[in-house]
Amino acid sequence: MKKIFAHTTGLTSKPTHYCPGCTHGVIHRMVGEAIEELGIRERTVGIAPVGCAVLAYEYFNCDMFEASHGRAPAMATGAKRSRPELIVFTYQGDGDLASIGMGEIIHAANRGEKITVIFVNNAVYGMTGGQMAPTTMPGQYTTTSPSGRDPAEVGYPTRMAEILSKLTTPAFVARASTHSPKEIIRTKELIKQAFRYQIEDRCFTFVEVLSICPTNWGLSPRESEKWLQKEMLPYYTLGIKKSPEDFSEEWSDGRH
Amino acid sequence: MAKKLMKGNEAIGEAAIRAGCVHFFGYPITPQSEVPEYLARRLPEVGGKYIQAESEVAASNMIYGSAGVGIRVLTTSSSPGISLMAEAISYIAACELPVVLVNIMRSGPGLGGILPAQGDYFQATKGGGHGDYQLVVLAPSSVQEAVDLVILAFQLAEKYLTPVMVIGDGMIGQMMEPVEFPVAGVGPPLDPGNWALTGCKGREKRIINSLYLDPVECNEINLKLKAKYDLIAENEKRWEVYNTDQPYDLLVCAFGMMSRICKTAIDDLAAEGIRVGLFRPITVNPFPYEACRQAIDRAKRVVVIEMNMGQMLEDINLACEGSKQVDFYGTAGGVVFSPDEAQANILLSLNKIPGGFKRKAPATSRKKTARKKTAKKKTAKKKTAKKRKPR
Numbered sequence: 001m002k003k004i005f006a007h008t009t010g011l012t013s014k015p016t017h018y019c020p021g022c023t024h025g026v027i028h029r030m031v032g033e034a035i036e037e038l039g040i041r042e043r044t045v046g047i048a049p050v051g052c053a054v055l056a057y058e059y060f061n062c063d064m065f066e067a068s069h070g071r072a073p074a075m076a077t078g079a080k081r082s083r084p085e086l087i088v089f090t091y092q093g094d095g096d097l098a099s100i101g102m103g104e105i106i107h108a109a110n111r112g113e114k115i116t117v118i119f120v121n122n123a124v125y126g127m128t129g130g131q132m133a134p135t136t137m138p139g140q141y142t143t144t145s146p147s148g149r150d151p152a153e154v155g156y157p158t159r160m161a162e163i164l165s166k167l168t169t170p171a172f173v174a175r176a177s178t179h180s181p182k183e184i185i186r187t188k189e190l191i192k193q194a195f196r197y198q199i200e201d202r203c204f205t206f207v208e209v210l211s212i213c214p215t216n217w218g219l220s221p222r223e224s225e226k227w228l229q230k231e232m233l234p235y236y237t238l239g240i241k242k243s244p245e246d247f248s249e250e251w252s253d254g255r256h
Numbered sequence: 257m258a259k260k261l262m263k264g265n266e267a268i269g270e271a272a273i274r275a276g277c278v279h280f281f282g283y284p285i286t287p288q289s290e291v292p293e294y295l296a297r298r299l300p301e302v303g304g305k306y307i308q309a310e311s312e313v314a315a316s317n318m319i320y321g322s323a324g325v326g327i328r329v330l331t332t333s334s335s336p337g338i339s340l341m342a343e344a345i346s347y348i349a350a351c352e353l354p355v356v357l358v359n360i361m362r363s364g365p366g367l368g369g370i371l372p373a374q375g376d377y378f379q380a381t382k383g384g385g386h387g388d389y390q391l392v393v394l395a396p397s398s399v400q401e402a403v404d405l406v407i408l409a410f411q412l413a414e415k416y417l418t419p420v421m422v423i424g425d426g427m428i429g430q431m432m433e434p435v436e437f438p439v440a441g442v443g444p445p446l447d448p449g450n451w452a453l454t455g456c457k458g459r460e461k462r463i464i465n466s467l468y469l470d471p472v473e474c475n476e477i478n479l480k481l482k483a484k485y486d487l488i489a490e491n492e493k494r495w496e497v498y499n500t501d502q503p504y505d506l507l508v509c510a511f512g513m514m515s516r517i518c519k520t521a522i523d524d525l526a527a528e529g530i531r532v533g534l535f536r537p538i539t540v541n542p543f544p545y546e547a548c549r550q551a552i553d554r555a556k557r558v559v560v561i562e563m564n565m566g567q568m569l570e571d572i573n574l575a576c577e578g579s580k581q582v583d584f585y586g587t588a589g590g591v592v593f594s595p596d597e598a599q600a601n602i603l604l605s606l607n608k609i610p611g612g613f614k615r616k617a618p619a620t621s622r623k624k625t626a627r628k629k630t631a632k633k634k635t636a637k638k639k640t641a642k643k644r645k646p647r
Contacts, residue, residue: 012461042457045325057463063453065324066465067317068347074314078321078329079453081305082279086325086455104317107310 010035012061021214021221023178024052024120028059030188031091031118035062038195044087045079047072049101051093052126060091070101073108076115087198089116094135095125098158102134105160109204112169116194116205119160122213123232130216134158137231142216157235161208165242170203173242177210177233179225190240203244210236259434264399264424265290267435268332268358269298271406276443277328277356278304281318283311283337286370287426288360291332302442312337316344316357323353324464326452328410328445332358334426335376336367338384345419346385350466350477352484354413354446356406357391357421360429363590371590372426374512377567380423381541388478390485392420392492393541397516399433405538407438414446416488423540425563427513427592489542497551498534499526505613506532506606507555509548509572511540513592514563520595521602529616532602540568548575556613559583559605561598583608 007013010032018024035041041062048056050069057064067075072090080088097105097119108115124142125131131144135157139148149157161175172194176187187209194205210232212224219227262270269291272280280295292308299306309315315331322329333341338359348355359380363373380393392412396402402424409420448454453462468474496515499522510518515536522532535551537544548571552558558580560569566584576582585601587593593601606613 043455045453045455047321054467057465061456061461063456063461064463064465065321065453066463066467067320068343071313071317071320071344074309074317075321075324077307077309077314078281078318078323079325080321081281081307081318082322082327082329083325083454086453103310104314107314111307 008032008036010041010061011059014058016059017055018052019215021212021224022052023211026178026184027118027120027187027209027211028056030184030191031089032060033188034192034195038192038199040087040195040199043085044089047075047079047088047090049090049092049096051096053091053093053120054127056091070096070099071104072096073101073104073113073115073117077108077111077113080113080115084114084201087116087195089118089195091118092120093126094119094121094123094133098134098160105164106167109164109171109206110167110169112171112204114198114201114204116198117207118191119206119208120211121160121208121236122211123157124213124216126213126216137235140231159236161206161241164206170244170247171242172197172203172205172240172244174206174240175208175210175236175238177228177238178212179210179228183238197244208236259436261432262399262435263290263430263432264402265360265429266294267399267403268406268422268429269294270437271403272330272356272410273298273302273304273442274437274439275328275407275410276445277330277410278302278442279322279327279329280304280331281307281309281315281322281329282331283309283315283333285312285334285337287362287372287429288332288334288358290429291358291360312340313343316341319355320344320348320351320353323348323355324351324453326446326448326454328354328414330356330358332360334360334362335364335373338376338379342385345391346387346389347466348419349389349391349481350387351464352417352451353419353464354410354417355419356409356413357419358406359421359423361423361425363588369590370426372513372563372592373588373590374425374514374563375565375567375588376423377540377562377564380421381543381571389481390541392416392418392488392539394420394422395512395538395540396422396424396428397512397536399428399431400435402428403435403437412488412492416484417451418484418488423512425513485542492539493542493544493547494538495544495547496536496538497547498522498536499531500533500551500554502531504531504533504554505556505609506602507551507558508532508534508602509536509558509560509568510534510562511537511568514561517593517595518561518598518602521599524595524599525602530606530613531616532606537568543571543575545571545575548572549577552576552580555580556609557581557583557605559585559602561593561601562586563592564588581608
């Protein structure tokens, strides 16, 4: 019988701890497949965050670090600058990257670190039990916004892909989603593209992936997919936000 | 090898290169900024990498990442910057990675000031970050010793796979002294051993991690670290005793630059026939308690002099175990005792010794010293008068 689907060598065989319906596992799989298909597993170092994906070091089948909360891009900088031959990626959630780690991600992007950042945005703090994140949608109920996020009180959700795409330094910045098989396939394409740019030593690469959190959203997985489409997609628009090809030659001599 | 006149901060940077460290991640802060400045210039010449981080928080995590991929790495900062590094230091210690940190201490607390102080003794030796970890902490008292101890710091970090900190006050960083480097050129690179993340080609994947959700496992990690720190304490304690060949009435305990100032005061007193010994820990963690106790046992009284409000004092009291009276004199905020002020404090302690202290020197030499002092004072007065005239 012909084998049409197999375990990816990019992941270990360890069962994940993620909640039923969570899309972290899907995103792990897309990253694992990208690593396998690009043939980079044996020279890849991944960095796990603090948050739901804290145990990602158990799941990715390559050398792995565990970072402190939000600091993965700084660690990735240290690793990549020290051993440029390595492929270095971070896997971070929205509390980790968009809140406590906002400084580290902006500066890693601005220095043009040749790393790949997988940013999982599910609009909530998952691991700590469903608190408000910088990415929580206006009106969204969380345990720390019991009346719904009030933008007048706490501002609007941070759009990391848009923020990073505004920096002058060349970069690949994209946003993908996991709400349908079609978008999951697109997610993998963008992740592969990001790793390719790193392999070519081109630029900083960043893929934001919209993810569902049925447990903390209080919805079934199916309802969660619908909620993501209805509430998140109009605000967090999908697509490539910036490519290294967009770089204006005007600034290239660095003497302005 | 010829001696070279160098500023402390620059000599520290060069010492790292001689130790084979060609990767530096740091952030400017007075009074250590000459280290990153020197290395930004020097590292490209030796094929190294200098990266200016956006903060000390990032710098400390960059060295975490760099050491984790098996690279010999250094960061330097000053007091408030070290506070920001505390989190990463705890992770690095937990993950058993070899890094060297240098703290050119300024005054605190808070933003404090930019002048020399020793107020980070507790932070360096008793923790600073969270959890049961320790740093090996070395305290130089000259630019030459700073060079030697930076090189030793890398050796210890790699021997025990643990972070090592060199603490010098602002004076060590800012003053120029002749130095000699024991190694020529750039030292050999670090052997990444069987722990570094170098890509899993031909082997199982490796994980560098400090998360242990199983309490038994986490307890075991703490026990393992404790055993390592005990081993370091057994093997690596370093100290200096000064003017202790002959019997002495009083023992002065001081570290870093303050010990050097005290040495001048002790020499001046010796010229007057007053015998005072000095105990100076070089490894302030692990603290050489036994050696300190031996020096204390020979004295009638002990005085601790520091550029803080009494931090090493606690370790001296631990060594002393109440066996002798311990006095303390300290300054902070960038105020530093001159040798004369240190001497005055030492005399205060000497005068507290029940039954007094011995004075051995012949009268003639005492007169000589006294004359010299009077002459000095006169000159000083003249100088002040001159300065004041134009106003």
